[in-house]
Amino acid sequence: MSQKSLGEFEQVVMLALVKLGDNAYGAAIRAFLHESISRDVALGALYATLERMEKKGLVSSELGESTAQRGGRPKRFFAVTGQGKLALISAKQAMDTLWQGISMAELGGHHG
Amino acid sequence: MANHISHTNQALPKLAELLIRKLGVPNYSDELIGDMQEEYGELMMKDPKTASRWMWRQTLLASWEGQKSLWQTPLFVSVITGVFTAMLLFVIVGFVVWLSNMDSTTPLLWEQILNGQIHYIVFSPDFWQQATFAVNNTPVDIFMFMNVPSVGWALAWAVAMFLLSKRYTMSPRVFSVVGMALSAVPYLVGYTVINTQNLDPKQIGPILAYMIIAPLYILPMLSTWAFFRNKGSMHLA
Numbered sequence: 001m002s003q004k005s006l007g008e009f010e011q012v013v014m015l016a017l018v019k020l021g022d023n024a025y026g027a028a029i030r031a032f033l034h035e036s037i038s039r040d041v042a043l044g045a046l047y048a049t050l051e052r053m054e055k056k057g058l059v060s061s062e063l064g065e066s067t068a069q070r071g072g073r074p075k076r077f078f079a080v081t082g083q084g085k086l087a088l089i090s091a092k093q094a095m096d097t098l099w100q101g102i103s104m105a106e107l108g109g110h111h112g
Numbered sequence: 113m114a115n116h117i118s119h120t121n122q123a124l125p126k127l128a129e130l131l132i133r134k135l136g137v138p139n140y141s142d143e144l145i146g147d148m149q150e151e152y153g154e155l156m157m158k159d160p161k162t163a164s165r166w167m168w169r170q171t172l173l174a175s176w177e178g179q180k181s182l183w184q185t186p187l188f189v190s191v192i193t194g195v196f197t198a199m200l201l202f203v204i205v206g207f208v209v210w211l212s213n214m215d216s217t218t219p220l221l222w223e224q225i226l227n228g229q230i231h232y233i234v235f236s237p238d239f240w241q242q243a244t245f246a247v248n249n250t251p252v253d254i255f256m257f258m259n260v261p262s263v264g265w266a267l268a269w270a271v272a273m274f275l276l277s278k279r280y281t282m283s284p285r286v287f288s289v290v291g292m293a294l295s296a297v298p299y300l301v302g303y304t305v306i307n308t309q310n311l312d313p314k315q316i317g318p319i320l321a322y323m324i325i326a327p328l329y330i331l332p333m334l335s336t337w338a339f340f341r342n343k344g345s346m347h348l349a
Contacts, residue, residue, distance in 0.1 A: 026147035043147055044174030047140045048181055073146030
């Protein structure tokens with residue numbers, strides 16, 4: 001396997017992009033992560049990670065519409081590239097392999 | 113799934129915008145400010161105090177992330193390596209001229225010389241006074257800076273860095289740190305030898321020369337190499 005492994009936060013952000021589809025811009029990504037996994041992500045950290053992933057070719061972006069509530073500033077929509085999807089699949093396969101045979105009861109946890 | 117977007121138009125304070133533009137991640141500062149303004153507007157409708165606290169927290173965190181990104185850029189690493197090199201070269205030249213022309217010195221400095229404690233000497237006001245006098249009043253002879261063991265170590269350093277670069281993918285920061293660490297080996301070796309062997313001053317002199325002149329050869333090589341290595345990827349953002 002030649003591709004570099006994804007960091008935990010990179011995976012989280014990329015999965016959020018996949019879930020949000022065409023609506024994956026900064027504020028929406030942040031809101032989604034807060035609602036779905038109760039993770040309070042700073043916008044600065046989010047954009048720093050998105051910029052880094054864009055330079056690596058894992059995500060792409062394009063400018064969207066400006067709105068008055070944004071002071072006339074455009075949104076920037078992000079999407080996972082083909083290379084990014086391969087990296088996500090690889091990361092999931094690695095985690096699934098490691099998780100095999102481990103039950104939540106063994107860890108003292110519970111589902112949901 | 114996405115937040116309900118209200119139609120407020122709550123602008124960020126000018127100071128917050130300025131901090132994000134100047135200190136935040138440069139490429140996306142406009143979009144980040146737009147996102148902040150969206151959420152800030154919503155929060156202001158619910159609780160202005162919470163909104164204000166949230167907004168300043170986001171501003172500080174965005175500024176921090178922007179600066180963190182900057183420190184990791186090849187340009188920044190090259191500049192820091194260059195500045196560090198220039199400072200060390202200045203100190204090394206002063207030390208060599210001082211030591212080469214020293215007739216007498218303070219008892220403390222003499223003791224520190226015999227113990228190889230150059231790292232204490234260079235912080236002594238007496239050293240700087242004497243070194244400044246020596247530099248201004250004695251002709252600088254190029255042979256003061258020639259040391260065969262140092263040439264040997266400098267070549268070994270260059271080969272080691274070349275092989276490490278080939279074997280491992282080193283980021284600009286790692287390359288500079290590894291280069292600096294290897295350039296410090298003669299100093300550590302010399303210091304250990306001086307402090308573990310019972311040497312007389314005539315034997316200590318050449319060791320001191322090796323300790324201090326090897327970095328004199330290596331650091332300009334490191335700085336130049338780091339600059340050309342990073343040149344292709346140097347940008348502010």
